[in-house]
Amino acid sequence: MSPSSLLFTSSPHVHSGDSIPRIMEMVIWALLPATILSILVFGWPALLVIAITTLAAMVTEYLLLKIRARPSTLGDRSAALTGLLLALTLPPHSPWWICVAGAVFAVLLGKQVYGGLGFNVFNPALISRVFLLISFPVEMTTWPQPVGLFGDAALSLGNALALIFTGHLSPGEVMDAVSSATPLGQYHVEVISLGKTVQEAMGGSYSFNYLNATGGLIAGSLGETSALLLALGGIYLIKKRIITWHIPVSMLAGCLVPATIFWMVDGTHYPDPIFHLVTGGLVLGVFYMATDLVTSPVTPLGQIIFGAGCGLLTYIIRTWGGYPEGVSFAIVIMNATVPLLDQYTRPVVYGKAKKKA
Amino acid sequence: MGIVASVLKKFHGGVHPAGHKELTERCAIESMPMPKRLVIPLHQHLGAPSEPVVKVGDKVFKGDLLGKEGGFVSAAVHAPTSGTVREILEHPIAHPSGLTMPCVVIEPDGQDTWNPQLKGVDDPLSLDPVDIRDRIKGAGIVGLGGATFPSFIKMSPPRDKVVDLLLINAVECEPYLTCDARLMEERSREVVEGIRIMLHALQTKQCIIGIEANKPAAIEIMQKAVAGETNIQVVTLPVMYPQGAEKQLIEVVTGRQVPSKGLPVDIGVIVHNVATAVAIRNAIQLGQPLLKRIVTVTGRGIVRPANLEVLIGTLVDDVLAYCGGLKPDTVKVVMGGPMMGLALYQTNVPVVKGTSGILALLRNEAPESKEHVCIRCGSCVQACPIQLVPCSMAWFAKTDQIDQLPGVDLFDCIECGSCAYVCPANIPLVHYFRYGKLSWQAKERENKKRELTKQRTQSREERLAREKEEKERKKEEMKAKMAAKKSGGAAADEKTEAKPAVNKTGSTKEPAATESKSGGDDKATRAAKAALAAKAAKAAKEAKSAQGSES
Ligand code: SF4
Ligand code: SF4
Numbered sequence: 001m002s003p004s005s006l007l008f009t010s011s012p013h014v015h016s017g018d019s020i021p022r023i024m025e026m027v028i029w030a031l032l033p034a035t036i037l038s039i040l041v042f043g044w045p046a047l048l049v050i051a052i053t054t055l056a057a058m059v060t061e062y063l064l065l066k067i068r069a070r071p072s073t074l075g076d077r078s079a080a081l082t083g084l085l086l087a088l089t090l091p092p093h094s095p096w097w098i099c100v101a102g103a104v105f106a107v108l109l110g111k112q113v114y115g116g117l118g119f120n121v122f123n124p125a126l127i128s129r130v131f132l133l134i135s136f137p138v139e140m141t142t143w144p145q146p147v148g149l150f151g152d153a154a155l156s157l158g159n160a161l162a163l164i165f166t167g168h169l170s171p172g173e174v175m176d177a178v179s180s181a182t183p184l185g186q187y188h189v190e191v192i193s194l195g196k197t198v199q200e201a202m203g204g205s206y207s208f209n210y211l212n213a214t215g216g217l218i219a220g221s222l223g224e225t226s227a228l229l230l231a232l233g234g235i236y237l238i239k240k241r242i243i244t245w246h247i248p249v250s251m252l253a254g255c256l257v258p259a260t261i262f263w264m265v266d267g268t269h270y271p272d273p274i275f276h277l278v279t280g281g282l283v284l285g286v287f288y289m290a291t292d293l294v295t296s297p298v299t300p301l302g303q304i305i306f307g308a309g310c311g312l313l314t315y316i317i318r319t320w321g322g323y324p325e326g327v328s329f330a331i332v333i334m335n336a337t338v339p340l341l342d343q344y345t346r347p348v349v350y351g352k353a354k355k356k357a
Numbered sequence: 358m359g360i361v362a363s364v365l366k367k368f369h370g371g372v373h374p375a376g377h378k379e380l381t382e383r384c385a386i387e388s389m390p391m392p393k394r395l396v397i398p399l400h401q402h403l404g405a406p407s408e409p410v411v412k413v414g415d416k417v418f419k420g421d422l423l424g425k426e427g428g429f430v431s432a433a434v435h436a437p438t439s440g441t442v443r444e445i446l447e448h449p450i451a452h453p454s455g456l457t458m459p460c461v462v463i464e465p466d467g468q469d470t471w472n473p474q475l476k477g478v479d480d481p482l483s484l485d486p487v488d489i490r491d492r493i494k495g496a497g498i499v500g501l502g503g504a505t506f507p508s509f510i511k512m513s514p515p516r517d518k519v520v521d522l523l524l525i526n527a528v529e530c531e532p533y534l535t536c537d538a539r540l541m542e543e544r545s546r547e548v549v550e551g552i553r554i555m556l557h558a559l560q561t562k563q564c565i566i567g568i569e570a571n572k573p574a575a576i577e578i579m580q581k582a583v584a585g586e587t588n589i590q591v592v593t594l595p596v597m598y599p600q601g602a603e604k605q606l607i608e609v610v611t612g613r614q615v616p617s618k619g620l621p622v623d624i625g626v627i628v629h630n631v632a633t634a635v636a637i638r639n640a641i642q643l644g645q646p647l648l649k650r651i652v653t654v655t656g657r658g659i660v661r662p663a664n665l666e667v668l669i670g671t672l673v674d675d676v677l678a679y680c681g682g683l684k685p686d687t688v689k690v691v692m693g694g695p696m697m698g699l700a701l702y703q704t705n706v707p708v709v710k711g712t713s714g715i716l717a718l719l720r721n722e723a724p725e726s727k728e729h730v731c732i733r734c735g736s737c738v739q740a741c742p743i744q745l746v747p748c749s750m751a752w753f754a755k756t757d758q759i760d761q762l763p764g765v766d767l768f769d770c771i772e773c774g775s776c777a778y779v780c781p782a783n784i785p786l787v788h789y790f791r792y793g794k795l796s797w798q799a800k801e802r803e804n805k806k807r808e809l810t811k812q813r814t815q816s817r818e819e820r821l822a823r824e825k826e827e828k829e830r831k832k833e834e835m836k837a838k839m840a841a842k843k844s845g846g847a848a849a850d851e852k853t854e855a856k857p858a859v860n861k862t863g864s865t866k867e868p869a870a871t872e873s874k875s876g877g878d879d880k881a882t883r884a885a886k887a888a889l890a891a892k893a894a895k896a897a898k899e900a901k902s903a904q905g906s907e908s
Contacts, residue, residue, distance in 0.1 A: 007689040008702045010788035012774030013716070013723055014374055014532065014695040018736070018781040020729055076729070118730035118782075244739070298735035298748060347744040349766045350369070350604060351617035 020117075023293070024077035026242050030233030031084060031288065037229055038222040041146045042092035044160030046222055049094050050087040052164070056103035057083025064112045078117045082106050085125035085288060088223025089281060089328065090132075093144050096164050098136060102128045122335045123295045126328045133328070143182050143219040182220045183279040187271060188324035197268040220280070224325075227283040234287025243291040246303035247310075251286045252277070254311020262319070270319070282314065285327035295335045302338075302345035309334045360521040360625055361565060362612035368605040370742045371597040372775045374532045374696065376571060380662045381535045381655045386543055388666045389679055395437055395463045395670035397423055398450050401499070401709035403506045404430030409461060415442045418472035420646050423461045426494070432507045432710075433497035435646040437668035440465040451673075451692045451699050451706045453791070460707065463670065475644040481554045489558040489641060496640035497710075498647045502526055502601065502630035503693055505711035508637065511629065512558050514622045520559045521625035524610060525552060525566040525634060527575070528594060528601035531694025534714045536651040537631050539664045541568070541575040544635060545582035551634030552589055554641050559627060564589045566631070567606055569596045598696060599773040603628045605742050617769055652708060654680045658687030658717030673704045673715055689723045691716040696774045729782040737776035737786065743769050747776035751786045754793030759800055762793050 039046045061079035065072050073079070086102050109131075110124030111117060133140045148154045155163065190196045223230065237243045255276060262270035276282060281289075290296060290310045297303050310330045317326025400406035407424030411417060417436040424434040440463045448460040478484060484492075494509035514520050525548075529537040541548060552564050566583070568576050570593050583589040592610065599605055604615050606628060613624050621628055629637075632651065639645045648669060655662040660681025667676060673692070677683055683690070691698040692712055708715075737747035745766055753761040762768075770790050777786040 006701060006703070007723065008700050009689075010777075010785050010791070011691075011698055011700070011772070012374075012696045012778050012787065013689060013691050013698065013700065013718060014778065015726075015783070016372070016374070016779050018779060019783070020732055020781050023732075023734065023781055116730065118732045241736075244735070293732050293734040296733075298733050298738050298746060300738070303735075342746070342749070346746050346765075347369075347738070349617060349745060349769050350608075350743040351614045351619065351769070352766075353614060 020076045020078070023242055024081045026237065026240055027288065028077065028081055028084060030237050030242075031088070031223075031230075032233075034223060034226045034229040034233060035084070035088065037226045038088070038092070040149050041226075042144070042222065043147055043149045043154045044157045045144075045155060045163055046092045048096075048160055048164045049090055049092060049099055049222065050084065052096055052099040053087035053090065053103050054080055054083035056100045057086065057107050060104050060107040061112070064108060068112075070116075073117065076117060078111075079107055082111070082124045085223075086128055088284060089125065089129045089221050091140060091142055091144070092146075092222055093142065093163060095139060095167055098132060098139050102132050105131050118294055120294055121338070122332050123289055123292045126289055126332050126335075129328050130332055133323070141185070143185070143221075145219060182224070182324065183275070184318060184324040187275075188318075191269060191271075192319075198271045199268065223284040223288075224279070224281045227278040230283040230287060234283070237287065237291075243287070243293075244300070244303065246300050247291045247296060247307035248286045250304040250307030251290050251311040251314075252282075254308035254313075255282060255315045256311070258312065258315045276315070276318070280318070280325045281327040285310070285314070285331055289327070290331050290334070295338060297338050297341045297345065299342060299345045299347060301347070302341035305345065306334050306338065306341055309337065360611050360613075361563070362610065365592070365594065366609050366612040368597075368600070368608045368742050369744050370740045370775060371599065371605075372740050372778050373596070374598055374778060376596075377533045377655070378535050378538070378571065380533065380657075381653050381664055382538060382572075382574075384535070384539070384662060384664045386536075386539050386651055386664045386666055389668070389671065389676065391438065391465050391467065391469070392668070392671050392675045393464070394443075394672070395440075395465065395668060396448050396460045396672060396707040397434060397437065397463065397670035398448070398458045398460045398707060398709055399424040399434055400458050401432075401434065401505060401669070401711065403499070403504065404428060404432075406459070407431060407434045409445055409459070411442050411445075411461060413442055413445060416440075416466075417442060417463065418470055420472040420475045420644075420648065426507075430507060430510065432499050433495060433646070434461075434669075435497055435648055436461075436463055437648040437670050438463070438465045439468050439470040449703055449706050451701055451709070451712075453699060460670075475646075477642045477644040479642075481641045482557050484557075484641070486558045486560060489554060492641055493558075493637055496636070496646040498633065498636045498640060499710050500630055501632035501636060501650060501710065501713070503697065503711050503713050504603075505709075508629065508633055511622075511627055512555070514559065514627065518622050519625055520561045520622060520627050521563065522611065522627070523552070523555055523559060523561050523564040524606060524621075524626055524628045525564060525631050526601055526603070526606055526628050527566050527568045527572075527579070527631040528606060529572070530569060530596075530598045530601035531696055531698075531713070532598075533655045533716055534653045534694050535655075536653045536664055536713055538572045538575045540632055540635060540651055541572075541579050545578045547635045547638050548579070548631055549582050549586065549589065550642065551636075551638030553586075554637055555629065555634060556588065561627070562588055565610055566591045567594050567600075567610060568592070569594050569600060571596045599742055599771070599775060602742065602771055602773055604771065617766075647710060650708070650710060650712065652676065652712055653714040653716075655714060656687075656691075656717040657719045657722055658684045658690075659715075660684060667708050667712075669708060669710055671708045673701065673706055673708060676708065676715055677704060677717070683717050684719065686719045687717045688720045689718040691718065696778065697772065726783045728784050731782050731784060734781060736779040736781065740775040740779045742773060742775060743771060745770055745776075747786050747790075748784075750793065751784060751789040754789040754796070757796065759793070759796050762797050767793050767797070 057079045058074060062072060062074055083103050086106050106124040106128035110122060110127045111120045114120040191198055234248060238245055256273040259273040259276045263272045290307060297306050313330030313333055314326045317323060317329055399409055405428030408427050409424050411423050417439060419436060419439045421436045422433055423436055426433055442461060443464045444462040446460060447457040450458045490509050490512045493512055498508040499505040500508060527537055527541060556564055566579055568591060576591060576593055579591045583591055594600055594609060600609060603621060607621055607626050608614055615621050616623055636647050649666055652665050652667045654665055654676055663680055690701045690704055692701055692715060693699055694714055695716055698716060731748050741747055750765045750767050753765060767790060772787050772790060774787050780786060
């Protein structure tokens with residue numbers, strides 16, 4: 001056989017078939033049930049928010065690479081995933097410009113300025129959410145009651161379009177359930193600021209129901225809703241070896257262990273760990289945000305420390321911080337420690353273990 | 358407690374590539390017909406090349422020496438059949454950079470006549486271990502698993518090391534390959550005979566044959582073959598790549614790790630490939646040097662996959678032709694297994710002692726794919742059996758940050774390819790590691806050269822300084838002599854005279870002390886002290902320069 005016709009590449013000559021698009025697609029698949037549920041729970045506006053954000057992220061990626069005259073990376077699906085993840089952190093009635101601004105920020109400043117996928121330091125979706133939260137605190141903390149897609153209180157598609165694109169409903173229409181507090185917001189205002197007990201706060205004007213919270217029928221951002229479906233998706237990802245158990249387990253422990261301790265010491269001022277687990281973005285953060293491959297450590301020990309830090313910071317911010325929800329901040333802060341963690345948590349190399357005495 | 362762990366341990370990481378052994382596992386070993394030409398490289402082993410001992414036109418017998426060892430880590434090369442030496446030339450061989458090597462070309466005479474002087478031993482166990490080692494060395498036997506390390510070295514453990522365990526590597530964890538499995542199925546008696554000889558030569562009491570569970574036929578046959586042996590045991594291992602890597606196999610069986618930069622013998626283990634055992638048996642019992650080996654010719658690009666017994670020096674082209682040739686869609690031909698084998702640039706290269714397989718991959722088996730950026734997924738970290746962080750090693754190598762490479766333990770990498778196998782970004786990690794290793798070695802050579810030049814200049818400077826000191830000392834002596842010629846009461850003068858020498862050498866204490874002690878008129882002592890001081894200064898200087906070169 002003539003020399004030039006043979007491939008002369010380095011070993012190994014077989015490959016597992018794993019690829020970046022496949023990983024991204026798996027994560028999107030894992031998110032799908034919870035995404036669909038959030039649309040069922042929050043109705044047409046939710047669908048619009050998700051569609052606009054995801055599309056905007058993809059368009060931004062496409063245009064940026066066009067400008068930089070680089071080959072398109074839309075095929076790797078990471079822009080779509082970033083858009084979807086960002087959408088899931090937004091309030092269900094977010095106006096269109098929040099969605100677009102968030103998506104552009106995530107892809108441009110969260111990812112491409114660093115040189116694209118693989119080089120970004122912070123989780124693009126979360127850094128963008130933090131940006132939105134600081135820049136547009138009102139829009140980012142307006143939580144509508146879950147009214148469903150088809151129920152009596154549900155908005156029609158026309159109304160939803162009007163709401164998202166103009167900020168109010170079609171003329172002559174009035175929204176029934178305008179807004180409410182998230183359980184964490186409730187806790188933050190009533191217990192932390194007003195000094196009530198947990199029981200008073202949750203049993204009063206707002207009745208907190210664990211089953212609803214687990215199933216996703218409570219106020220909150222799109223992806224904060226169904227802890228159960230998100231967790232199932234996360235377990236699927238671990239099963240499929242897209243992510244490992246290290247970050248989810250350590251992050252849950254980092255948040256729930258202190259929650260349990262404080263609750264046992266003073267149950268009137270500190271809500272129980274289940275409350276922390278099923279409310280807010282903890283489960284979304286645990287399985288989909290903290291585990292973002294690019295912005296988490298590559299070593300097992302590094303992942304455990306990283307996860308524990310994320311969980312602990314989440315609890316600290318929720319309990320003593322200025323914001324009701326701390327998952328995004330916690331993860332973004334821990335993202336900054338990743339290079340250091342990677343450097344100092346390298347495994348013990350074969351044959352270099354210290355001899356036992 | 359023996360060295361063998363009571364339960365099998367698991368080594369870290371590892372991958373599960375598809376086996377593809379079904380292509381050839383039922384193909385009995387066939388002898389390939391004599392080719393028209395044999396091209397025998399003089400360098401087919403780890404270490405120094407052999408030196409040719411024949412010339413063009415020589416008639417050789419089968420088993421005649423063609424090249425003798427060129428160094429300690431080296432192996433002899435023999436004529437695989439009888440015939441005429443036609444050429445000694447640079448011929449393409451399987452090499453990562455597509456290089457050529459000096460090869461001896463033999464035209465077989467078709468008689469296949471053995472050198473009549475080659476004789477085996479009827480009772481190998483009566484031989485002295487040293488004698489066995491010499492015979493193994495003379496037979497040019499190298500590790501047949503692919504690493505091609507000269508076997509006699511492994512059979513000569515250092516005197517201060519006790520070998521507790523002979524581990525026979527019959528794992529064959531590389532996908533596609535079945536040559537070791539077939540060997541065990543068809544020649545189990547020879548394997549056991551070889552093991553007995555090795556145990557005797559090593560003066561070792563225990564042998565374990567490690568076979569992966571995906572070779573049930575071989576396991577059954579080997580178990581039967583060792584049934585009567587009290588000190589040989591067959592152990593079935595779970596399937597996991599790279600279990601056949603020496604370090605991993607040792608870890609699984611003994612639960613211990615070979616120290617980094619160390620050898621298995623450091624923890625009392627010697628590992629030999631199962632085919633090596635048969636080669637050793639043939640060398641001792643039949644007197645046959647290593648002339649042939651079993652090669653699995655496989656892959657979906659091969660028309661008729663087979664296990665062939667092939668003479669060393671047979672061209673891959675001839676082997677492929679014998680197996681019906683390549684299918685048109687073949688894009689890659691690999692020598693060895695798919696995980697660690699070498700892609701061939703051209704197929705007119707000879708089969709060598711380390712050729713365990715010839716693998717032809719179709720386009721869809723060997724997807725040529727683009728390298729993406731690392732997404733830091735950590736899959737490579739999970740897969741690495743040595744517990745390295747492949748993504749950082751590759752990054753440093755790729756960006757030429759050569760100084761960082763030892764810090765990330767690049768040199769512990771066994772190039773098993775597990776990391777690259779799983780990498781979703783398709784980064785050719787092993788390629789970067791090889792590149793990194795070569796770059797580091799090149800840099801080391803540079804440094805050594807510079808160090809040598811520095812040392813030369815330094816020693817020249819030192820010599821000049823010494824000469825100067827010598828002159829000064831002579832002057833001093835002259836002065837001392839003159840002083841001695843003067844009257845006895847000149848102690849004060851001596852003190853001032855001694856001073857310059859003291860200052861110059863920089864160590865003021867000792868000479869000053871001697872002055873007060875000697876009290877003056879002992880000129881011999883004084884001269885000796887001056888010399889001593891000069892010596893001390895030189896020693897100090899040397900120590901300093903040594904420190905400098907270390908840092
Ligand atoms: S497997 Fe590939 S993409 Fe993943 S961390 Fe390692 S080098 Fe990077
Ligand atoms: S090739 Fe080297 S770095 Fe990669 S898995 Fe094997 S030993 Fe580890």
